[in-house]
Amino acid sequence: MQEIDDYDYGGNNGLKNLALIVSLTLLSIPVLAFKYIDFVSTWKSSGYIWEAVLLNKQFAYRVDVFLSVRPYAKPLALLVATVLVICLGGLAMFSVTNDSLADCLWLSWTFVADSGNHANSEGIGPRLVSVSISFGGMLIFAMMLGLVSDAISEKFDSLRKGRSKVVEQNHTLILGWSDKLGSLLNQLAIANESLGGGIVVVMAERDKEEMEMDIAKMEFDFKGTFVICRSGSSLILADLKKVSVSKARAIIVLAEDGNADQSDARALRTVLSLVGVKEGLKGHIVVELSDLDNEVLLKLVGGDLVETVVAHDVIGRLMIQCARQPGLAQIWEDILGFENCEFYIKKWPQLHGMQFEDILISFPDAIPCGIKVASRGGKIILNPEDSYVLQEGDEVLVIAEDDNTYAPAALPTVWRGNLPKDFIAPKPAERILFCGWRRDMEDMIMVLDAFLAQGSELWMFNDVHEKEREKKLIDGGLDLSRLENIQLVNRVGNTVIRRHLESLPLQSFDSILILADESVEDSAMQADSRSLATLLLIRDIQSKRLPMSDQVHSGSLSHGSWIGEMQQASDKSVIISEILDPRTKKLLAMSKISDYVLSNELVSMALAMVAEDQQINHVLKELFAEEGNELQIRQANLYVVDGEELSFYEVLLRARQRREIVIGYLVSKAERAVINPPAKSERRRWSLEDAFVVIAEKEWE
Numbered sequence: 001m002q003e004i005d006d007y008d009y010g011g012n013n014g015l016k017n018l019a020l021i022v023s024l025t026l027l028s029i030p031v032l033a034f035k036y037i038d039f040v041s042t043w044k045s046s047g048y049i050w051e052a053v054l055l056n057k058q059f060a061y062r063v064d065v066f067l068s069v070r071p072y073a074k075p076l077a078l079l080v081a082t083v084l085v086i087c088l089g090g091l092a093m094f095s096v097t098n099d100s101l102a103d104c105l106w107l108s109w110t111f112v113a114d115s116g117n118h119a120n121s122e123g124i125g126p127r128l129v130s131v132s133i134s135f136g137g138m139l140i141f142a143m144m145l146g147l148v149s150d151a152i153s154e155k156f157d158s159l160r161k162g163r164s165k166v167v168e169q170n171h172t173l174i175l176g177w178s179d180k181l182g183s184l185l186n187q188l189a190i191a192n193e194s195l196g197g198g199i200v201v202v203m204a205e206r207d208k209e210e211m212e213m214d215i216a217k218m219e220f221d222f223k224g225t226f227v228i229c230r231s232g233s234s235l236i237l238a239d240l241k242k243v244s245v246s247k248a249r250a251i252i253v254l255a256e257d258g259n260a261d262q263s264d265a266r267a268l269r270t271v272l273s274l275v276g277v278k279e280g281l282k283g284h285i286v287v288e289l290s291d292l293d294n295e296v297l298l299k300l301v302g303g304d305l306v307e308t309v310v311a312h313d314v315i316g317r318l319m320i321q322c323a324r325q326p327g328l329a330q331i332w333e334d335i336l337g338f339e340n341c342e343f344y345i346k347k348w349p350q351l352h353g354m355q356f357e358d359i360l361i362s363f364p365d366a367i368p369c370g371i372k373v374a375s376r377g378g379k380i381i382l383n384p385e386d387s388y389v390l391q392e393g394d395e396v397l398v399i400a401e402d403d404n405t406y407a408p409a410a411l412p413t414v415w416r417g418n419l420p421k422d423f424i425a426p427k428p429a430e431r432i433l434f435c436g437w438r439r440d441m442e443d444m445i446m447v448l449d450a451f452l453a454q455g456s457e458l459w460m461f462n463d464v465h466e467k468e469r470e471k472k473l474i475d476g477g478l479d480l481s482r483l484e485n486i487q488l489v490n491r492v493g494n495t496v497i498r499r500h501l502e503s504l505p506l507q508s509f510d511s512i513l514i515l516a517d518e519s520v521e522d523s524a525m526q527a528d529s530r531s532l533a534t535l536l537l538i539r540d541i542q543s544k545r546l547p548m549s550d551q552v553h554s555g556s557l558s559h560g561s562w563i564g565e566m567q568q569a570s571d572k573s574v575i576i577s578e579i580l581d582p583r584t585k586k587l588l589a590m591s592k593i594s595d596y597v598l599s600n601e602l603v604s605m606a607l608a609m610v611a612e613d614q615q616i617n618h619v620l621k622e623l624f625a626e627e628g629n630e631l632q633i634r635q636a637n638l639y640v641v642d643g644e645e646l647s648f649y650e651v652l653l654r655a656r657q658r659r660e661i662v663i664g665y666l667v668s669k670a671e672r673a674v675i676n677p678p679a680k681s682e683r684r685r686w687s688l689e690d691a692f693v694v695i696a697e698k699e700w701e
Contacts, residue, residue, distance in 0.1 A: 015094075023092040074147050082140050085112055089133035096125030112137035166228060168199050169247045172611060175234040175270060176254035177204035177211070179524045180288075182218045183582060183604035184252070189225040190338040191612050194402060197224025203232045203243050234270040237277065246279035250611040253287045255311065260290035260439060268294070271302045281305065284614045286607055292443075307610050307617040311603040314624045315578065316444045318602070323432065323511040323576045324451065325633045327666060331673050331693055332631065335399065336605035336620075341676045343609070343616050344403045345372055345380075347395045351408055357386035357656060361414055361649050363398060366406035367663050367676050369695055370397035372615070380618050382629045383661055383695050397619065399663055399676050412681055414649045419657055420641050427453035431508055435495045435534055436515035437462040437469075442476035445486070447626055452485045459489045461504060462517070466490045495534045498541070506538055507545045509573050514538075516578040516599065524580035524600065531577050532584065538575065629697050633666065633673075636690040643687070648680040655694060664693040 070076075089112070090105035097104065111133040172188055174181070185200060192198035202211060211229040232239030234253070245251065253270050256263040267287050274285055285306045287298055292313045298306050322329040334340040344366075351359055359368050370382040374393030381388075382397070390396070400406040430452055438444070441460075448458060460469070469490060473480065480488070493500030495517070506512070514534050516527040579585055580600045610617040622628045639654050639662075640646060646654075648662075655662045664675035668689030675693065 023088050023095065074150075078140070078143050078147055081143065082112065085133065085136040085140060089129065089136065092129045092132070093126065096129055108133050112140060165241075166201055166230060166243045168201065168228075168244055170249045171199035171201050171244070171247070173243055173245060173248040173251045174200065174202045174254065175204070175251065176256060177202070177206055178254045178256065179580060180254060180600045180604045180607070182215075182220075183601040184254075184608055185215070185218065185222075185225075185227060186220045187338055187605050187608035188611070189220070189222045191608060192225045193223040194404070197222075197226065199226055199228065201228045201230065201243050201248070203230045203234065203239065205231070205233055207231060235266075235273050237273060240273060240277060245274065245281065246277055247282055249283040251281070251283060251285045252607055252611050253285065254607075255288040255290050260312070261294075263290045264294040264297075268297055268301060271298060271306060275302060275305070286610045286614075286617075288603065288607060292440075307614055309603065309606050309610060309617070309620075311599075311606075312438070313440050313443055314606070315599040315602065316438060316440045317447055317624055317626070319513055319515075319576050319578060320444060320447050320451065321630065323513055323574055326574050327673065327691075328631060328633055329576070331633070331664070331675065332602060333605070334673070334675050335631075336602055336609060338605075338608065341399050341401050343369070343397060343613075343619055344400050344406075345395050345397050345613065345615055346403070347393075348390075348408055349392075351390050351396065352392055352394075354390050355386060356384050356388045356390070357653070358411055359390060359396065359408075360652060360656070360661070361412055361680075362408040363400075363406050364409050364680060365676075365678070366398040366400035367652075367661070368396050368398050369661055369663070370619070371395070372397060378615075380615065382619060382622055383659065383697060385659075386656055401676065412649065414647070414653055414681075416653050417646070417650060419639065419654055420637065429453050429455035429457075430510045431457045431459070433459045433461060433504065433506075433509045433512045434515060435461050435512065435538075436517040436531075437464050437519075438515050438521075439518050440476075442473045442478035445473070445478060445483070445488070449483050449486050450626060454485045456486045457489055458486045459491060459504070459509070461491045461493055461495065461501075463492065463494055465492060496530055496537070498537050501534075501537050502541055506542050507573075512538060512573060512575045514575065514577040516580055521580070528579055528581050528584040531579065535575060535577050542573070623695075629695050632694050632696050634660075634692050634694055634696075635688070636665075636686055636692060637688045639692060640686040640688075640690075643685060645683045645685050647683045648677055650683075651686075651692065652680075655692070658696070660694045660696040662692050662694050666691040666693065 086105060086108045089108035090101065093099070093104040093108055094101050099107070111130055114137075174184065181202070188198070188200055202215075204211060208229050208231045211231075215227055215229070230239075230243050232242060234240065251274060253267050256266060267289060271285060271287060274281060285302055287302075287306055287308050289295055289298065289308050289310045290312050292310045295308050295310060298308055318329070318332065322332075335342060351362065354362070356368070356371065362368075370380055371384050371388060371390065372378055372380045372395035373391075374395075375391060380397060398406065432448065432452075434441075434444075437460075445458065448456075462469075464472070470480070491504060493503065495501070495514075514531050517530060520526045520530055578599050582601050585601075606620055610620070623630055638658075639651055648665075651665075652662045664673050664677060666673040668687055673691075673693050
């Protein structure tokens with residue numbers, strides 16, 4: 001029995017010595033390899049050339065590739081290191097104690113997990129091994145903390161940078177960032193208010209935190225709408241998928257600041273990326289273009305999926321309309337925004353078989369403006385003939401406060417009177433001044449030539465030299481020799497220098513348009529500051545040139561009020577200022593020394609309206625176009641006799657004798673027009689100082 005015990009003891013000593021040798025060998029291999037690996041090289045083929053590559057560089061390269069490419073590399077490295085420390089520690093512990101190998105491996109794990117366990121070890125050998133294992137355990141624990149910390153930091157950094165995916169449906173997606181974003185978000189929030197709010201996702205090549213800070217500074221109520229920001233490029237499919245582009249109900253592509261062609265080229269590439277989404281798009285695309293000539297390319301790429309709003313060209317034409325009809329800018333602002341009345345299209349089966357003349361007076365809370373004809377592929381006919389009969393499948397276009405605030409009622413009895421007079425007055429020649437230079441100047445000149453009477457003058461005052469000015473107009477497609485009604489008068493000067501402006505006959509112009517100059521249009525604040533300076537200088541010069549009798553009669557001299565003098569000058573000529581920043585609007589509204597066209601806000605309103613209903617874009621395009629129907633302000637003497645009592649319905653039917661649709665009225669001395677008035681059947685007394693807002697095919701002469 002004693003012999004067997006001696007034999008087992010000798011066998012255990014052999015195993016323990018072997019375990020110690022293996023442990024020391026495994027620990028020494030990395031040290032020797034790290035020290036002498038520089039002396040080992042391999043041969044690597046690069047084409048036809050064989051070159052020596054040091055093994056340490058190859059090893060470092062392979063480790064780097066493994067850690068970079070494999071997402072599980074760091075956790076795997078930590079696991080391998082932990083297993084090695086436990087195994088080596090267990091073998092070493094087995095070599096210096098009388099415990100079994102299984103017990104030593106478990107003890108080694110406890111030292112790794114809790115370094116304080118080695119305090120209970122007895123003997124020099126076990127203590128040295130346990131301390132070594134504990135140091136390895138601390139290293140493992142530090143690696144694990146670093147790995148967890150990096151993972152958490154990376155996740156929070158991903159959330160902070162806007163890299164996480166948006167999991168939304170039926171949201172509005174805005175691609176890009178510009179000065180129009182604030183007004184656009186405001187309009188979308190108002191549109192979503194009746195639904196209890198909505199989700200708007202903004203993706204731009206900006207830092208997410210910066211975008212959120214800029215949006216937080218916007219001074220308006222989101223009315224339950226949540227805005228989610230993400231950093232990314234609209235040209236990268238992976239970024240588009242990150243914002244759930246395929247599930248958005250509308251996608252708005254904003255024009256970038258800067259060169260018009262570059263901005264439109266980027267919009268074209270964005271549409272190509274959107275069309276290339278494999279999952280397909282649920283909603284339509286609304287693209288803000290800078291140049292009308294590029295619209296054909298967008299339609300070629302996107303087809304019926306894309307609606308375009310050519311902002312710059314639209315604002316130029318709108319400014320001309322507003323210069324010739326003061327107050328029209330405010331009416332457009334009311335119709336385009338969601339705060340008052342806007343366009344809606346809906347089917348009403350109960351109206352089938354009725355003529356459009358009867359449909360006009362069938363809505364107490366709305367004004368019909370057109371028909372979407374089903375038999376003509378859904379084409380919208382604005383201001384149709386009275387005899388048109390509503391067919392099955394047709395839809396009615398109306399102006400109403402909201403889509404759920406109107407419905408047809410019983411047909412009222414309306415007296416159909418006659419117009420008070422029908423005459424054609426010759427249009428007088430006009431003198432108009434343009435201050436500043438826009439890139440669509442040639443289009444504005446062609447529109448003016450079509451509107452104005454023969455013998456009219458267009459003065460252009462800016463710092464572009466005359467030869468360069470002529471070259472730009474010709475390159476834009478304007479044939480100066482084919483202008484029939486206007487004569488161009490060129491003056492070179494700075495619009496914010498008083499002595500330059502004083503060289504112009506400012507008191508003789510019927511209308512003055514202050515344009516957001518092309519050189520500063522990228523900065524809304526700078527452009528508006530320049531426009532305000534020009535406006536104040538012109539009004540001051542005009543007030544100083546007023547006849548003395550006018551100044552004394554107005555009381556401006558006795559009061560010494562500069563704003564009073566400028567308001568007196570504003571009665572003599574119309575000035576339209578192109579304003580980019582909504583905050584500048586408040587200054588002009590309070591002073592009442594100029595009408596204005598809030599270009600950025602109007603474009604944002606149009607984008608939001610088309611995003612909500614794709615069909616409305618066809619209506620807006622016709623109203624903004626050179627030909628076809630347009631919004632106009634007409635004097636009351638064309639429809640009523642002074643002091644005559646008529647209901648709005650009666651005025652509406654009278655206007656149909658000229659193929660016009662009256663959508664509102666402007667009472668004398670009132671600041672704002674009333675669009676889609678209530679109580680349309682109630683009679684009221686009209687004055688010849690009143691005016692009516694109409695949709696008409698051409699301007700009444």
